[in-house]
Amino acid sequence: MLRLSSGDTLLDINPDVAGSISRLTRKGVDVMRPTPEGATDALQTACFPLVPFCNRIRNGKFVFEGHKVQLPPNLGDGHPHPLHGQGWRQPWRVIEATSSRAVLGYHHFADEWPWEYEATLIYELRSEGLRAFLNVKNLSKATMPVGLGFHPYFNRKPDSRLKAAVDGVWISDEETLPRNWHAGVLKKDWTHGDTVAHEITIDNAYTGFKGRAEIYEGDRLTHTMRASPDCHWLHVFVPVDGDYFCIEPVNHMPDPFNQPNSGLKCLKHDETAMVWMDIAFHG
Numbered sequence: 001m002l003r004l005s006s007g008d009t010l011l012d013i014n015p016d017v018a019g020s021i022s023r024l025t026r027k028g029v030d031v032m033r034p035t036p037e038g039a040t041d042a043l044q045t046a047c048f049p050l051v052p053f054c055n056r057i058r059n060g061k062f063v064f065e066g067h068k069v070q071l072p073p074n075l076g077d078g079h080p081h082p083l084h085g086q087g088w089r090q091p092w093r094v095i096e097a098t099s100s101r102a103v104l105g106y107h108h109f110a111d112e113w114p115w116e117y118e119a120t121l122i123y124e125l126r127s128e129g130l131r132a133f134l135n136v137k138n139l140s141k142a143t144m145p146v147g148l149g150f151h152p153y154f155n156r157k158p159d160s161r162l163k164a165a166v167d168g169v170w171i172s173d174e175e176t177l178p179r180n181w182h183a184g185v186l187k188k189d190w191t192h193g194d195t196v197a198h199e200i201t202i203d204n205a206y207t208g209f210k211g212r213a214e215i216y217e218g219d220r221l222t223h224t225m226r227a228s229p230d231c232h233w234l235h236v237f238v239p240v241d242g243d244y245f246c247i248e249p250v251n252h253m254p255d256p257f258n259q260p261n262s263g264l265k266c267l268k269h270d271e272t273a274m275v276w277m278d279i280a281f282h283g
Contacts, residue, residue, distance in 0.1 A: 006100045007127035009281075019092030019104040019121045020045035021152075024130060026281050031223065033153035033244040042088040047152040049134045051087040051106075051119045053264070054149040055205070055235060055254035058177055062257035064145050071112050081175065081255075084151070087119055100125045115144040129281050135274035138267040145257075146265045148275040149231065149250030154215060154223070156196055156238070156245045161216040163193035164234055167208030170253060176203050177255050190236070196245050202238040205253050209234040213247050221282045225249070228275040232263060249277055 001022065004011040012022040014035070020042050022035040032046040042048040060071035060082045071082040074089055092104040104121040115138060122133040138144040154160075169186050170178035188194045190206065193216065209232055215223040227249030235254070237246040252263030265273045 002094060002097060002102055004097075004100050004102060004123065004125040006125045009125060009127055009129075011123060011125045011130060013102055013104070013123060014045070015094050015104055016091045017045060018042035018048040018088045018090065019106065020048040020088075021123070022046060024279075030155060031279070031281060033155050042151075045153070047132075047150060048088050049119070049121050049132075050084045050147070050149040050151055050248070050250065051134060051136055052108075052113070052115075052117060052144070053085045053147040053256065054083075054248070054250040054252060056081040056083040056177055058175075058255050058258055064257065065143055067114055067142070069112070069114060081177065085147075086113060088151070092121060095120075110140065115140040115142065117144060117146075130279045131276060132278075133274060133276045135272050136267075137272045138269060141269050143269075144267050146267050146273050147250065147252040147256060147263065148273060149235075149248055150227075150275070150277045151246060151248050152225070152277070152279070153244045153246050156243050157217055158197070159216075159218040160196040160245065161193055161218070162188075162190055162196050162213065162236070162245075162247065163216065164190045164206070164213035164247070165208070165210040166190055166206040166234060169207065170205045172204055178205060178253060178259065181207070188236075190234075196238055198238055199240070201240050202236055204236060205250075206234045206236060207253070208232065209249070211249070213249075215247075223282065224278075224280040226278040226280070228277075230263075231275055249275070251275055 002013040024031040095103040106119045173179040213225045231249040235248040256262035
């Protein structure tokens with residue numbers, strides 16, 4: 001475990017579990033969902049990086065510039081659609097660390113994902129909040145498709161509310177893959193602020209994200225999340241019975257190889273792509 005500090009703010013990082021955030025506290029209070037002791041799965045952490053793609057790819061199959069790709073499932077429980085790339089299932093190495101800044105790296109050698117790449121994750125802790133950077137460099141000779149994002153978990157309370165400007169939502173099918181796009185408000189009006197709790201699980205990609213999301217407890221603003229200008233999608237996940245919710249800034253939509261204008265980048269040899277996320281504290 002790697003600990004950063006700045007004033008009364010502490011950040012615990014677990015390089016061995018996806019380079020994830022284990023815990024982020026301010027004045028002894030958890031800013032994000034804390035990771036259970038001994039957890040070894042990124043899905044149990046406070047936040048983890050998404051690289052080199054975000055969310056699901058239908059049955060792991062796609063063709064890109066002549067490459068026929070078949071990715072293995074990586075979620076378990078018989079789920080056939082691999083998600084979130086490779087970085088969240090692998091350990092990261094510590095490249096450098098100071099009291100308030102850490103740089104981690106993950107090197108992927110071509111396998112079922114037939115491109116070699118190097119990902120770098122930077123955490124910078126400040127008294128007023130956290131900034132995280134995620135970039136990827138294509139080391140293959142062939143052009144590589146790339147998508148990036150972050151998967152933060154926030155504590156959910158009965159009066160938790162979310163405000164984030166969006167212009168529509170992808171309605172998911174029974175396998176949580178995008179089926180059709182709905183313009184404007186559907187069930188939740190995030191643009192004007194709405195309660196997080198819902199009678200069914202929310203697991204949808206919202207479009208037209210303006211890069212700023214606010215979290216409230218009732219009428220009190222507690223956190224602001226900001227993200228890169230190219231993170232035009234905000235994936236919101238709210239399980240019915242959970243004590244947490246996720247708001248994931250990402251730069252492409254789910255199942256990107258099967259949708260037009262999905263947001264995926266195409267990196268030539270030695271080209272890089274980068275996204276960032278800020279989490280600011282209030283009160």
